[in-house]
Amino acid sequence: MSPGWVVVAPAAGAVFALAMGARPSTGWVGAGFGLLTWLLGLLVAVPALGDAAGTRTVLTSFPTGAAPIEVAFVVDSLAALMVLLATTVALLVLLYSVGYLAGERRRASYTALVLVFTSAMSLVVLADDFFVLLVGWEVMGACSYFLIGHYWERFEARAGAVKAFLLTRLGDIGLLFGIFVLASATGSFSISAAGEAAASGTMSTSQATAAMLLVLCGVVGKSAQFPLHTWLPDAMPGPTPISALIHAATMVAAGVYLVARLDDVMAAAPVARSVLAVIAAVTMLLAALFAVAQDDLKRVLAWSTVSQLAYMFAALSVGAYAAGVFHLVSHGAFKALLFLGAGAVVHAVGGTSMEVMGGLRRRLPLTFVTTTIGFAALAGLVPAAGFFSKDAVLGGLLDAALHEGSWQGWLLLVSGLLTVVVTAAYSMRAWLLVFFGRPHGADVLHEAPWMMHAPLIVLAACSLAGGALVLAPDVLDPLGRGPADLVHPVLAIATTAAVLLTALVTYAEWWRVDGIDPVARFGPVRRGLFAELGVGRAYQAAVVRPTWALARLVVATDRDVVEPYVRGAGVTAGGLGTALRWLQRGNAQVYVAAVVVGALAIGLTAGWLGA
Amino acid sequence: MSWLLPLLVALPATGALALAVWPRSSADRLGAMVGVAVAAATFAVSLLVAVLTWGRDGMRLESEAAWIPALDVWWRAGVDGISLPLVLLTTLLSLLCMVALLWERPERVRALVLSLLLLETGVLGTFVVLDLVLFFVFFEVVLIPMWFVIADWGDRHDPAGRRRAATVFLLLTVAGSAVMLVGFLVVHAHTGTFDMVELAERGGLGMSTQVQVLAAAAIGLGLAVKAPMWPLHIWLPDAHGKAPTVGSVLLAGVLLKMGTYGFVRIWVPAVPEGAQALAPYLACLAAVGIVYGSFACLAQSDLKRLVAYSSVGHMGFVLLGIATLTPVGLNGALVANIAHGLITGLLFFLAGALKDRHGSAELTAIGRGLYARSPRLAAVLAVTAMASLGLPGLAGFWGEMLTLLGAFDPAEALPRATFLACMVAGGVGAVLTAAYFLHVVRRLCQGEPETAPAEASTRELATWSPLLVLTVVLGLAPGLLLTITDPAVRLLLGGDG
Numbered sequence A: 001m002s003p004g005w006v007v008v009a010p011a012a013g014a015v016f017a018l019a020m021g022a023r024p025s026t027g028w029v030g031a032g033f034g035l036l037t038w039l040l041g042l043l044v045a046v047p048a049l050g051d052a053a054g055t056r057t058v059l060t061s062f063p064t065g066a067a068p069i070e071v072a073f074v075v076d077s078l079a080a081l082m083v084l085l086a087t088t089v090a091l092l093v094l095l096y097s098v099g100y101l102a103g104e105r106r107r108a109s110y111t112a113l114v115l116v117f118t119s120a121m122s123l124v125v126l127a128d129d130f131f132v133l134l135v136g137w138e139v140m141g142a143c144s145y146f147l148i149g150h151y152w153e154r155f156e157a158r159a160g161a162v163k164a165f166l167l168t169r170l171g172d173i174g175l176l177f178g179i180f181v182l183a184s185a186t187g188s189f190s191i192s193a194a195g196e197a198a199a200s201g202t203m204s205t206s207q208a209t210a211a212m213l214l215v216l217c218g219v220v221g222k223s224a225q226f227p228l229h230t231w232l233p234d235a236m237p238g239p240t241p242i243s244a245l246i247h248a249a250t251m252v253a254a255g256v257y258l259v260a261r262l263d264d265v266m267a268a269a270p271v272a273r274s275v276l277a278v279i280a281a282v283t284m285l286l287a288a289l290f291a292v293a294q295d296d297l298k299r300v301l302a303w304s305t306v307s308q309l310a311y312m313f314a315a316l317s318v319g320a321y322a323a324g325v326f327h328l329v330s331h332g333a334f335k336a337l338l339f340l341g342a343g344a345v346v347h348a349v350g351g352t353s354m355e356v357m358g359g360l361r362r363r364l365p366l367t368f369v370t371t372t373i374g375f376a377a378l379a380g381l382v383p384a385a386g387f388f389s390k391d392a393v394l395g396g397l398l399d400a401a402l403h404e405g406s407w408q409g410w411l412l413l414v415s416g417l418l419t420v421v422v423t424a425a426y427s428m429r430a431w432l433l434v435f436f437g438r439p440h441g442a443d444v445l446h447e448a449p450w451m452m453h454a455p456l457i458v459l460a461a462c463s464l465a466g467g468a469l470v471l472a473p474d475v476l477d478p479l480g481r482g483p484a485d486l487v488h489p490v491l492a493i494a495t496t497a498a499v500l501l502t503a504l505v506t507y508a509e510w511w512r513v514d515g516i517d518p519v520a521r522f523g524p525v526r527r528g529l530f531a532e533l534g535v536g537r538a539y540q541a542a543v544v545r546p547t548w549a550l551a552r553l554v555v556a557t558d559r560d561v562v563e564p565y566v567r568g569a570g571v572t573a574g575g576l577g578t579a580l581r582w583l584q585r586g587n588a589q590v591y592v593a594a595v596v597v598g599a600l601a602i603g604l605t606a607g608w609l610g611a
Numbered sequence B: 001m002s003w004l005l006p007l008l009v010a011l012p013a014t015g016a017l018a019l020a021v022w023p024r025s026s027a028d029r030l031g032a033m034v035g036v037a038v039a040a041a042t043f044a045v046s047l048l049v050a051v052l053t054w055g056r057d058g059m060r061l062e063s064e065a066a067w068i069p070a071l072d073v074w075w076r077a078g079v080d081g082i083s084l085p086l087v088l089l090t091t092l093l094s095l096l097c098m099v100a101l102l103w104e105r106p107e108r109v110r111a112l113v114l115s116l117l118l119l120e121t122g123v124l125g126t127f128v129v130l131d132l133v134l135f136f137v138f139f140e141v142v143l144i145p146m147w148f149v150i151a152d153w154g155d156r157h158d159p160a161g162r163r164r165a166a167t168v169f170l171l172l173t174v175a176g177s178a179v180m181l182v183g184f185l186v187v188h189a190h191t192g193t194f195d196m197v198e199l200a201e202r203g204g205l206g207m208s209t210q211v212q213v214l215a216a217a218a219i220g221l222g223l224a225v226k227a228p229m230w231p232l233h234i235w236l237p238d239a240h241g242k243a244p245t246v247g248s249v250l251l252a253g254v255l256l257k258m259g260t261y262g263f264v265r266i267w268v269p270a271v272p273e274g275a276q277a278l279a280p281y282l283a284c285l286a287a288v289g290i291v292y293g294s295f296a297c298l299a300q301s302d303l304k305r306l307v308a309y310s311s312v313g314h315m316g317f318v319l320l321g322i323a324t325l326t327p328v329g330l331n332g333a334l335v336a337n338i339a340h341g342l343i344t345g346l347l348f349f350l351a352g353a354l355k356d357r358h359g360s361a362e363l364t365a366i367g368r369g370l371y372a373r374s375p376r377l378a379a380v381l382a383v384t385a386m387a388s389l390g391l392p393g394l395a396g397f398w399g400e401m402l403t404l405l406g407a408f409d410p411a412e413a414l415p416r417a418t419f420l421a422c423m424v425a426g427g428v429g430a431v432l433t434a435a436y437f438l439h440v441v442r443r444l445c446q447g448e449p450e451t452a453p454a455e456a457s458t459r460e461l462a463t464w465s466p467l468l469v470l471t472v473v474l475g476l477a478p479g480l481l482l483t484i485t486d487p488a489v490r491l492l493l494g495g496d497g
Helices: A004-020 A026-048 A077-100 A107-126 A130-148 A155-186 A191-200 A205-222 A240-249 A251-261 A263-267 A270-293 A297-317 A321-349 A365-379 A385-402 A407-435 A450-471 A489-512 A524-530 A532-570 A575-585 A588-610 B004-021 B024-053 B084-104 B109-128 B132-141 B143-153 B159-191 B196-202 B209-226 B235-242 B245-270 B272-298 B303-323 B327-358 B375-388 B395-408 B416-444 B458-476 B479-493
Strands: A055-062 A069-075 B060-068 B073-079
Touching: A004 A026, A004 A077, A004 A107, A026 A069, A026 A077, A026 A107, A055 B479, A069 A077, A069 A107, A069 A130, A077 A107, A077 A240, A077 A251, A077 A321, A077 A450, A107 A130, A107 A240, A107 A251, A130 A155, A130 A191, A130 A205, A130 A240, A130 A251, A130 B395, A155 A191, A155 A205, A155 B395, A155 B416, A191 A263, A205 A251, A205 A263, A205 A270, A240 A251, A240 A297, A240 A321, A251 A263, A251 A297, A251 A321, A263 A270, A263 A297, A270 A297, A270 A407, A270 A524, A270 A532, A297 A321, A297 A385, A297 A407, A321 A365, A321 A385, A321 A450, A365 A385, A365 A407, A365 A450, A385 A407, A385 A450, A385 A489, A407 A489, A524 A532, A532 B272, B004 B024, B004 B060, B004 B073, B004 B109, B024 B060, B024 B084, B024 B109, B073 B109, B073 B132, B073 B196, B084 B109, B084 B245, B084 B327, B084 B458, B084 B479, B109 B132, B109 B143, B109 B245, B132 B143, B132 B159, B132 B196, B132 B245, B143 B159, B143 B245, B159 B196, B159 B209, B159 B235, B196 B245, B209 B245, B209 B272, B235 B245, B235 B303, B245 B272, B245 B303, B245 B327, B245 B479, B272 B303, B272 B416, B303 B327, B303 B395, B303 B416, B327 B375, B327 B395, B327 B458, B327 B479, B375 B395, B375 B416, B375 B458, B395 B416, B395 B458, B458 B479
Parallel strands: none
Antiparallel strands: A055 A069, B060 B073
């Protein structure tokens, strides 16, 4: 069967959902197409699990004047794993949404966007042509934009949507240029050709380095890594099931997928790997610290996603391919669980701030149990999937540090171990603040309907059993890229002890101050972390405001100077006199003209120097 | 000898003539219907042209006849992969404009339809003729009806402003065309022919580099005014701001393309050494236009002016693609041309609909919350904005991506570093384009509804839907266009370019 069906089926479902409009049954139609997509995904993916090379199918191709663009698919083990993850989470989210959006009117656009999103994610992971991948990649970005802005009456939703789209798009321009470099090195837009050229050495180190540094721009944007990390937490005003799908299990994971897919090219570009290592080391710890200080449950989870993605990049940047892919899959399961659990909590209490939660353990028993499993997996406790995958990642880092003695390995290992502790602290804190202590807010709470419970149970089961993937290294890594061992008993015991100790300290602190937020006593440090060190505000001041100022200047110039200049004297005589008078006026518009002429001059000089 | 292309050009002209001589009383009522009938017939002929030439390389359906032998002026016409998409775009947009007039019922509709049909004749003539003098004639024919359309049917609230805008448009373009004609005469003086096909085959033979540079500068200037290239774009925002909806749609959708088409058809092949010498300058000005246009859009408060400035940016991509002098750059330019025609045509339809409802195209006058007030119109606007900002999977992406790819690897004789700088500027422009379109969606579609509901009627949606459908289709299958432009472009550049 053509893998294209996994892309086409949800897209068709989207058209169907739009045609249905705001009827209550639209949600069920969405879930139906989700089921269809999942079944198709099984048919396409399961036979390919463990398949190293995969089969390539070309639907059509067309000329560009340079290399042709081919609508080509490859289903290998990595693609198969990603298809399974994406279609499973999408199905569960669609089912969950039937209950979550029961009282809402904007069902049609919501369902359609989730389905288009699923289609786009499948396209990304199945594509074997960079431009086909880019279509899926950016369509996901657009769906994400619309879904974050789902509650468009709210200011934060509007602002968060724009921010998410622009920051990821900024990175995507880098990705586009990276594709140009890869294509010029291989003479084709095929993704697998790029990997082969790098592995066989026909691609030079400088080409691979330039290409991967540019590709990393797109990856860093999509996966919300430092320094483009600010959009993901601001994307949380969207509906919570969306956060599970887009901002945990799939779209942000696409960045990790792309780096894993281009592992051969990364291996040929040590500089790019080092850059990625530094980014991962900074991001994982910083994001975890931010997560400790937040009041908003979804914001905690968002920062934890950023931090966990950095673990995957850490593994990939030291060549621990299997560990990175393992953590990608296990994180997909337990983070979807956590977001959907958070959705059930939000559904019950009517807000995302942890100040209105507390004591929910008895009122929402099923949510409590499943979410607890999610938190355990996040913190890395035995026997949850997160324990095994994080152990594999840390083991890979340890190998790099001890056996290869690389500074990247040491940097990542230190950052990774510190992050383990911080992760345990914020998981414990969030767990306590939501489910324990004194209840706040409304007295009458009810558990969510079964459509919302079923996905929680399924995901909890996956989060518990997912560690079994450790027994199938062929599925994670059919080519044997490394690391050789996914299990590291000594390291596992040490980190488990650290996690338990941290959890205990957090609990003691919480218990000592009688159920009050345990980080409250950190004062200014907490305030700084709560404000996320002012990075967002700094970008605002350094980029956004100057851009607007320049835009206003351009508009003023075009109205006041250039028009009369052309309309009146400018066309014929007096050009020189006008220019002289103009220069003497010394006002802002001249500067704009100077900037423009300067830009022109720089471009031409660059050409002259390059020639 | 094929009569199809002369027929294609003559049909709208005949319709215009018929309307002119028709008794006044009944013609005014029937004006729009006659317009629709003639435009539909023209569209049908263009489809026939497409069917007959699709997938066949080289110049097709050629016709030739001496017209003014004393001046060496011939009727020569033909169609290939470069002109065919533009012909189809022209006939489609003209038809949709006529249909829009059918519902809109403006004053003195007969005269308006007459003007639009003349306009269509001029544009179609420009795209199919293969003689420099005829090209010039048709290029000029377009101006007069456009002047009337803007000056007489433009912004109802600002009669002085619309007249001024129309006059600036006319004067600038005429000045540019005059220079262009000088360039044509220089070419003729050295080669003894106005035949565009022959000139392309000669590839500048008979002209020294100096002469070619001079000719390329003159021809390029005239075309650049029309395109419009920064800083010759001054006429555009005003003309669009004041033009009626149909005027804006045709102005953005097809008139601008006459400039870029001329670059591809004449400038690149006929004076290749001149083009090569001037290409870096063209690329830099195009890149400045991309960034400048985006900045101008960001702080723009009038929706129609904003879409006009966005055209400056988008046409900057087209010019950049042409300046690379590579097959991929030219393909990108041609695809971006068509995509811009569809998407910006649709944007002007939408902006016009909003202006009609609120009496002004100011963002503050239109107000927030269109998602609630007019969900269907708002959804079309949001999708069109996504298309215009170049979302992969919609039509706007492919052309601009290919022009940037061309700039990444320009023709060998060109300075690569200049083009890399231009490519980066284009990338910055793409991000800024996303910024201003999201700003528009945020200001208009989202937020608490401010003014009365104003949902799009089924008729309006029907008028817009062909453009929307084509935007999606060409976004998913850009190969439809590229398979016909690519052979033509390679032929034009000679060998494998």
